[in-house]
């Protein structure tokens with residue numbers, strides 16, 4: 001892995017990612033990783049209220065992808081609590097609904113889309129939720145650059161972008177390399193939880209459930225899972241899926 005090509009962000013307090021080509025770690029595992037270029041850093045506009053909220057609270061509750069490992073205890077102001085990374089939190093519907101039920105857990109939501117983060121920030125501030133922090137950036141890079149081996153108790157990926165066209169399948173976040181990277185970041189006994197409502201993506205994941213030797217596939221449900229697995233809410237995307245009679249598939253793995 002080569003991290004030397006990473007240059008620090010330009011305006012760390014603003015939640016803005018640097019312009020130009022996004023950083024992509026060169027992995028030397030021979031496994032498959034989602035390729036960006038694809039993922040556009042959608043600008044999206046914040047409402048005036050969201051801007052004000054962002055200016056006030058982002059510096060404390062959020063940070064940008066960079067090469068500084070996250071000091072979880074310092075960021076959450078407490079020691080020894082389990083930490084879960086949610087990749088692609090969207091507007092944070094599940095994140096904000098689950099976090100109050102897992103107050104002992106540190107939840108870090110990773111998302112590229114600033115308006116989504118602004119919405120979650122609003123929920124966190126209004127709901128006085130103490131156990132959520134946010135990182136703006138690509139989840140693969142956040143895992144690779146900001147978390148050391150064996151530092152996470154859980155990773156969640158709920159309704160990842162399905163990239164339905166065959167020529168875009170390589171953009172899907174669930175790939176052999178991502179599963180390997182997640183496995184290295186999880187502690188022994190740590191859990192990966194994935195959900196999708198996209199039948200074709202489910203078939204894709206079905207083919208990958210046993211591909212990573214460090215992850216034991218537990219299927220769904222797994223009543224003895226050591227973390228909260230009930231997502232609590234029907235998300236926007238899940239709701240759309242249900243309208244179309246899509247079936248929701250959930251997947252759990254444990255780090256050996």
Ligand SMILES: C[S@@+](CC[C@H](N)C(=O)[O-])C[C@H]1O[C@@H](n2cnc3c(N)ncnc32)[C@H](O)[C@@H]1O
Pocket residue numbers: 039087088089090091092093094110111112113116137138139140157158159160161162173235236237238
């Ligand atoms: C289909 S939405 C699902 C959002 C949310 N999990 C839900 O269930 O409502 C997928 C989200 O993943 C985000 N995303 C896609 N690729 C990502 C990446 N590489 N790192 C972080 N977030 C990503 C997108 O911006 C989008 O908000």
